[in-house]
Amino acid sequence: MESRPLSRDDVRIVRSAQGPIVETDLWVRFAETDAMGVVYHTHYIVWFEVGRGAYWRALGLGQVHALRDAGAFPVAAVEARYHAPARYGDRVIVRTRVAEVRSRSVTFAYECLDQAGARLVTGQTTHLFLDASGHAVRLPEAVRRALIGEAQP
Amino acid sequence: MESRPLSRDDVRIVRSAQGPIVETDLWVRFAETDAMGVVYHTHYIVWFEVGRGAYWRALGLGQVHALRDAGAFPVAAVEARYHAPARYGDRVIVRTRVAEVRSRSVTFAYECLDQAGARLVTGQTTHLFLDASGHAVRLPEAVRRALIGEAQP
Amino acid sequence: MESRPLSRDDVRIVRSAQGPIVETDLWVRFAETDAMGVVYHTHYIVWFEVGRGAYWRALGLGQVHALRDAGAFPVAAVEARYHAPARYGDRVIVRTRVAEVRSRSVTFAYECLDQAGARLVTGQTTHLFLDASGHAVRLPEAVRRALIGEAQP
Amino acid sequence: MESRPLSRDDVRIVRSAQGPIVETDLWVRFAETDAMGVVYHTHYIVWFEVGRGAYWRALGLGQVHALRDAGAFPVAAVEARYHAPARYGDRVIVRTRVAEVRSRSVTFAYECLDQAGARLVTGQTTHLFLDASGHAVRLPEAVRRALIGEAQP
Numbered sequence: 001m002e003s004r005p006l007s008r009d010d011v012r013i014v015r016s017a018q019g020p021i022v023e024t025d026l027w028v029r030f031a032e033t034d035a036m037g038v039v040y041h042t043h044y045i046v047w048f049e050v051g052r053g054a055y056w057r058a059l060g061l062g063q064v065h066a067l068r069d070a071g072a073f074p075v076a077a078v079e080a081r082y083h084a085p086a087r088y089g090d091r092v093i094v095r096t097r098v099a100e101v102r103s104r105s106v107t108f109a110y111e112c113l114d115q116a117g118a119r120l121v122t123g124q125t126t127h128l129f130l131d132a133s134g135h136a137v138r139l140p141e142a143v144r145r146a147l148i149g150e151a152q153p
Numbered sequence: 154m155e156s157r158p159l160s161r162d163d164v165r166i167v168r169s170a171q172g173p174i175v176e177t178d179l180w181v182r183f184a185e186t187d188a189m190g191v192v193y194h195t196h197y198i199v200w201f202e203v204g205r206g207a208y209w210r211a212l213g214l215g216q217v218h219a220l221r222d223a224g225a226f227p228v229a230a231v232e233a234r235y236h237a238p239a240r241y242g243d244r245v246i247v248r249t250r251v252a253e254v255r256s257r258s259v260t261f262a263y264e265c266l267d268q269a270g271a272r273l274v275t276g277q278t279t280h281l282f283l284d285a286s287g288h289a290v291r292l293p294e295a296v297r298r299a300l301i302g303e304a305q306p
Numbered sequence: 307m308e309s310r311p312l313s314r315d316d317v318r319i320v321r322s323a324q325g326p327i328v329e330t331d332l333w334v335r336f337a338e339t340d341a342m343g344v345v346y347h348t349h350y351i352v353w354f355e356v357g358r359g360a361y362w363r364a365l366g367l368g369q370v371h372a373l374r375d376a377g378a379f380p381v382a383a384v385e386a387r388y389h390a391p392a393r394y395g396d397r398v399i400v401r402t403r404v405a406e407v408r409s410r411s412v413t414f415a416y417e418c419l420d421q422a423g424a425r426l427v428t429g430q431t432t433h434l435f436l437d438a439s440g441h442a443v444r445l446p447e448a449v450r451r452a453l454i455g456e457a458q459p
Numbered sequence: 460m461e462s463r464p465l466s467r468d469d470v471r472i473v474r475s476a477q478g479p480i481v482e483t484d485l486w487v488r489f490a491e492t493d494a495m496g497v498v499y500h501t502h503y504i505v506w507f508e509v510g511r512g513a514y515w516r517a518l519g520l521g522q523v524h525a526l527r528d529a530g531a532f533p534v535a536a537v538e539a540r541y542h543a544p545a546r547y548g549d550r551v552i553v554r555t556r557v558a559e560v561r562s563r564s565v566t567f568a569y570e571c572l573d574q575a576g577a578r579l580v581t582g583q584t585t586h587l588f589l590d591a592s593g594h595a596v597r598l599p600e601a602v603r604r605a606l607i608g609e610a611q612p
Contacts, residue, residue, distance in 0.1 A: 027512065031195065031505045033188035035241055040184055041381040042348040046490045053486065053548070075347040079385035088188055089512070180359065184352045194534040195501040199337045206333065206395070228500040232538035242359070337501065339494035341547055346490055394494055 011058040014095075020149035021097045024054035028090045038085035044121040045080055048110045051096035052125070055108070059149060073127045076105065080123035084114070091115055098147050099124055103138050106147055164211040173302040174250045177207035181243045191238035197274040198233055201263045204249035205278070208261070212302060226280045229258065233276035237267070244268055251300050252277055256291050259300055317364040326455035327403045330360035334396045344391035350427040351386055354416045357402035358431070361414070365455060379433045382411065386429030390420070397421055404453050405430055409444050412453055470517040479608035480556045483513035487549045497544035503580040504539055507569045510555035511584070514567070518608060532586045535564065539582035543573070550574055557606050558583055562597050565606055 014021040026047065034040035086092050092112055099109035105128050112121040131137045139147075167174040179200065187193040239245050245265055252262035258281050265274040284290045292300075320327040332353060340346040392398050398418055405415035411434050418427040437443045445453075473480040485506065493499040545551050551571055558568035564587050571580040590596045598606075 027509075029505060030187055030508055030512070031193055034183055035186035035188070035190045036380065037188045041384060042184065042351045045348045045351065045384075046488060049489055050486075053489070074342065074391075075388055077385070077387045078347060078351075079383070081383045082381055085380075180356075182352060183355055183359070189533065194537060195504045198501045198504065198537075199335060202336055203333075206336070227495065227544075228541055230538070230540045231500060231504075232536070234536045235534055238533075336493055337499055340489055341492035341494070341496045343494045348490065 011054045013058050019098055021095055022055040022058040023093055023095050026092055028086050028088050030088050033088050038087055044112055045078060047094050047112055048125055051094035051110050052108055055096040075125050076128050077126040080121055082121050083119045086120050101144050101147055104136050164207045166211050172251055174248055175208040175211040176246055176248050179245055181239050181241050183241050186241050191240055197265055198231060200247050200265055201278055204247035204263050205261055208249040228278050229281050230279040233274055235274050236272045239273050254297050254300055257282060257289050317360045319364050325404055327401055328361040328364040329399055329401050332356060332398055334392050334394050336394050339394050344393055350418055351384060353400050353418055354431055357400035357416050358414055361402040381431050382434050383432040386427055388427050389425045392426050407450050407453055410435060410442050470513045472517050478557055480554055481514040481517040482552055482554050485551055487545050487547050489547050492547050497546055503571055504537060506553050506571055507582060507584055510553035510569050511567055514555040534584050535587050536585040539580055541580050542578045545579050560603050560606055563595050
């Protein structure tokens, strides 16, 4: 599915006391703007998904990602705070980290930054872990450790 | 799936020499605008999908729709012409009809109109008919006749 | 901008101890689904916007809406909780009320319900009130009262 | 607006007998999929916009782009043909070239390819050139030459 080696331009991993932080960049699309001349507020939350995908890829979790985020890692809650707007043609940095891992859920935290590092939008999403029959189950230990950057799954 | 009787406000069927024309209305969402202050061009094509769903519903094709448009009636081609823009808060009329039924495909034609009947966007989409294994097959006669308003499937 | 009288099918106002609650309905679009077979999580937040627009319209606040929500009533924060998924073709009810009016902001609360009244998604959005030069200012008293259903602006 | 030097990973210019072809890559977002498990058909047309932005950037037309594509280079027509679907997590190549420059319009042609070079979607968009008061006018000679790669504007 990931058909070419990732370049450094695509994702950057920063090791922090809070665990790995993964950065990726994106150009703002005109399709993402609204009649206020800025990015419509739900598109930043799509960028959270872009950040989460980069996180999975950066930590070598592509297979888990393909199986779980797509199929059985649904969003249970989302919140976002809007600090400053992005505009068409801007280059935005999305920073993603795991904020909390519980027995049956994982919470990701996100920052969308401009090129000067100023915060545009911050937020988080909480995901349940479902088994093949769609029931919420405990996160397998290997996935839990991989999520916090301690090991590959 | 369609859990309440349809009101006349939802869809209107006009019988014409070219076969049935189905009308439905929608309010323009702020999410659909862009930084030019008007509706972003791909959202009109989503409205074509809204019109197509109204067409299926109006002709009692809900079951075919559920099985086929969602699962095995993929879009093979689309075209749209932009005559005048819609803006946030506008009430838009979407008119849908079957332009052509061929042995293995069907083409719908659409008009998005303002409340005065002026054309905003016109276009068409062509869909293949796939069987359960994903191969393009002949349209069943019952579906073909239902599509052109001659019979229920 | 609102070019025809609103029908009862479009918005319903329920008077409650917490102030007016405005209901509107929508069909789930195929464009709103994702590869999990359900509505992608940010589209419910677009439906919050649909509910907010219905709220403005229902309370006769169209002019405020046109001027303010579009131009100077930006979203400062959003949160959503996902209880059960909506699917293509479902008819969804969006219920909107004003949860809190502060001197410089207003918070709307939303419920997306299925036709049996079961909760799909709940959430809220907080909006600042900006003056023509883009500064956060106090909500004019007339707007505040109109928002809580006490008077027309 | 373009706050860092472009890397080769971002856009590639191929000189051809038909003029410059600009390539850029993107990851398919989960938000772009639908309940058929593949990318919803209008999102490819958003990718055309991504390709067009890459084209403007690659040819140093950022300023024209900012002024014109955003503000006064509206889409007059679009068409797309769907050959094979893209899926979540795929890496897609978008190739953009100028197909035709007329006195008052420009037509871009696009190919969305998978990593093996197979065509997913092909299409084109035609844009009018509007002056500050919104009237269709002749394309300035400098812009016309820049568009076909002959000179900077």
